[in-house]
Amino acid sequence: MIRFSPIPTETARHYQAGGLDANGMPPEAAVSDGGGNPCRHCLKMIAEGEAMLVLAHRPFPAPQPYAELGPIFLCAKACAAGGGTELPAMLASPDYILRGYGEDDRIVYGTGAVTPTAAIPQRSEALFDDPRVAYLHIRSARNNCFQCRVDRA
Structure with missing residues (x-):
């Protein structure tokens, strides 16, 4: 059996409070166009018109050659952690x-x-x-x- 896991809540709250991202920059504020902005914490699509954050995230415990870093979207407001045994709703690509x-x-x-x-x-x-x-x-x-x-x- 498997479980789909979001970024940790403490990490999401850090970013939502304006904490620096993996590049040492504050998250950028944006508004979702509803066309495909998956939140990596609630694991849902961010609805059109909703505030969101765009930031650099490294989903690894420490930098090392295989620790890829890249952009993610996150709900701007605190959202409940998603995850579980069902395929997350945000996985909308083929x-x-x-x-x-x-x-x-x-x-x-x-x-x-x-x-x-x-x-x-x-x-x-x-x-x-x-x-x-x-x-x-x-x-x-x-x-x-x-x-x-x-x-x-």
């Missing part, structure tokens, strides 16, 4: 990159693949059969942006 990482937070080579959205749960289960895989990232298949994490439930 496919995503699904990639495994080891306990050392480095890519497990051979695990990354563009995966149809509907197949993410089954592919996740298969990747977790590999004992080298500690967790997975779901990333945009077009821009490589971090979407959410997948853990063993």
Whole structure:
């Protein structure tokens, strides 16, 4: 069984309070156009006209060569953490990159693949059969942006 995990609530609250992002910059305030702004904390699309933040995020515990950094969207107001065993509503594209990482937070080579959205749960289960895989990232298949994490439930 798998669990879809958002960025930690303490991280989201840090950014929502104006805390510096992974580039040492304050988050940029923006307004959602409703066309595809997934919040990495509630794991829902940010509705058209809603305030949001755009910022650089590194979903790893520390910088290292495999610790990718990139842009994410976040609700500007405090939102409830999403996640669970069901595919998050924010995964609205036809496919995503699904990639495994080891306990050392480095890519497990051979695990990354563009995966149809509907197949993410089954592919996740298969990747977790590999004992080298500690967790997975779901990333945009077009821009490589971090979407959410997948853990063993």
